[in-house]
Amino acid sequence: MPRNSIPLDVQPDRPLILLSNDDGVDANGLAALASALTGLGTLAVVAPIQEQSAVGHSITVRDPMRAHPWLFEGPEGPIWARAVTGTPADCVKLASQKLLPRRPDLVVSGINHGPNAAVNVIYSGTVSAATEAAILGIPSFAVSHCSWDPEVDFEAAGRYARIVAGRILEHGLPSGVLLNVNVPDQKMEHIRGIEVTRQAHARWEEEFEERRDPMNRPYYWLGGHFVNLDDGHDTDLHAIDQGYVSVTPIHYDLTAYKHLSRLEAWDWHVESINPVPTDI
Amino acid sequence: MPRNSIPLDVQPDRPLILLSNDDGVDANGLAALASALTGLGTLAVVAPIQEQSAVGHSITVRDPMRAHPWLFEGPEGPIWARAVTGTPADCVKLASQKLLPRRPDLVVSGINHGPNAAVNVIYSGTVSAATEAAILGIPSFAVSHCSWDPEVDFEAAGRYARIVAGRILEHGLPSGVLLNVNVPDQKMEHIRGIEVTRQAHARWEEEFEERRDPMNRPYYWLGGHFVNLDDGHDTDLHAIDQGYVSVTPIHYDLTAYKHLSRLEAWDWHVESINPVPTDI
Numbered sequence: 001m002p003r004n005s006i007p008l009d010v011q012p013d014r015p016l017i018l019l020s021n022d023d024g025v026d027a028n029g030l031a032a033l034a035s036a037l038t039g040l041g042t043l044a045v046v047a048p049i050q051e052q053s054a055v056g057h058s059i060t061v062r063d064p065m066r067a068h069p070w071l072f073e074g075p076e077g078p079i080w081a082r083a084v085t086g087t088p089a090d091c092v093k094l095a096s097q098k099l100l101p102r103r104p105d106l107v108v109s110g111i112n113h114g115p116n117a118a119v120n121v122i123y124s125g126t127v128s129a130a131t132e133a134a135i136l137g138i139p140s141f142a143v144s145h146c147s148w149d150p151e152v153d154f155e156a157a158g159r160y161a162r163i164v165a166g167r168i169l170e171h172g173l174p175s176g177v178l179l180n181v182n183v184p185d186q187k188m189e190h191i192r193g194i195e196v197t198r199q200a201h202a203r204w205e206e207e208f209e210e211r212r213d214p215m216n217r218p219y220y221w222l223g224g225h226f227v228n229l230d231d232g233h234d235t236d237l238h239a240i241d242q243g244y245v246s247v248t249p250i251h252y253d254l255t256a257y258k259h260l261s262r263l264e265a266w267d268w269h270v271e272s273i274n275p276v277p278t279d280i
Numbered sequence: 281m282p283r284n285s286i287p288l289d290v291q292p293d294r295p296l297i298l299l300s301n302d303d304g305v306d307a308n309g310l311a312a313l314a315s316a317l318t319g320l321g322t323l324a325v326v327a328p329i330q331e332q333s334a335v336g337h338s339i340t341v342r343d344p345m346r347a348h349p350w351l352f353e354g355p356e357g358p359i360w361a362r363a364v365t366g367t368p369a370d371c372v373k374l375a376s377q378k379l380l381p382r383r384p385d386l387v388v389s390g391i392n393h394g395p396n397a398a399v400n401v402i403y404s405g406t407v408s409a410a411t412e413a414a415i416l417g418i419p420s421f422a423v424s425h426c427s428w429d430p431e432v433d434f435e436a437a438g439r440y441a442r443i444v445a446g447r448i449l450e451h452g453l454p455s456g457v458l459l460n461v462n463v464p465d466q467k468m469e470h471i472r473g474i475e476v477t478r479q480a481h482a483r484w485e486e487e488f489e490e491r492r493d494p495m496n497r498p499y500y501w502l503g504g505h506f507v508n509l510d511d512g513h514d515t516d517l518h519a520i521d522q523g524y525v526s527v528t529p530i531h532y533d534l535t536a537y538k539h540l541s542r543l544e545a546w547d548w549h550v551e552s553i554n555p556v557p558t559d560i
Contacts, residue, residue: 131402199533208374250536254534259454270440
């Protein structure tokens, strides 16, 4: 296992920027992110040792975690890095509370290989790292490249990540809010700019494929295709489709506020709870 | 492995109710839920074969899944059941799209052993099963008992689960909205009723404990305690604390709508993206 014993040079007047992701510490997108943010502050990398896509906001509560010193080459030399045997949310918790000498000023998660827009936000490990930072009170954003091409060029996404990082360091973010950034699969010169968006209403049409093992027992692969159900022009999917970088402010208060009053109007009176109700 | 080859008696005019959880197919809370809902419709159980707490909205995309026929005893005899080698969200996807002869009319996840209120909603596998149902357009709720006691009595929680199930079958739910139900750790006669609430603002104060293995290498256990930062009287935590069953409507649109305009006011003009910006 590669070892990285370089010191972490944290200065009080220089932003400490924690980088993480869900594709794993050795993913190209993370290296591209580190390159893009070089010079904005002191960079530190704490990322999963293994790919963790689609883990959602999973955390590790039943097993201990390791944090291996890791060789992570940046454009100006090695960057302090740890590879964690956990999820993206674990990485941010462990880094902020234990591994780093102080809380980071900014957490950036990415650059994900593939989009994290619409309903996919809740399945996304990339977003969960940034969400965990927001829960801890640290400004953060997730950044994803909307291409699945293994040979994708992350340069444009990196440039935009740097712009968003700069804006957040300048303006801050409201408590509990993070940004979810998706960069369209376009050449840099074709990207039309940045749009602030809302999460589109969409879903997956799942088709589980049933196969048989050599002993004729069934097993299932999750497959399917993504369906946009939202024709709004203010959504993340629309912005991406139109060649814009989508920036969506998201939070982790899942309360469906506009339905509170409707639900309160239901008859919740339950005097009959004792004895056992038989015909509700 | 126990086998359960009982047929699933689905009738067009009788609600088909899918039960799942994150504590695993053999958890006492799931058995209590099945008992409590007996008679409300045709019950089917599709739950993780292993405990899946704190998995958040994780799904299985890199491995195939098995769905083992399972012996699940209900109060009126065995209930059709499958134990799935996946997460709670996987169970609901696979059941609704592949295993059941038709889409269920209601999905109920629980009864979880321990509360799922405030920020814990996003870590919760229990809630994620119900959220997945909402994404698929199926009315759903998650129900949790606020006790960690291994010997907890689920009867009161079961009674309230039945009431909520009845209300949802009667009223339906708005598209994309599910209910998150938490039952206080009180004897049935001390529970004061049901309150419709919002998710409290709270967080975990994490304390990672560093230990050393026999080879003196460090590893970390996640620990910590829960801190309520919200003194509102309309929250889930307040209702539970006051002895009420908390019912929170939640959704999976994470857009922080009230911050959209503020974010739009930032300077997002990026004409300088080509060539490389050097001093943003």
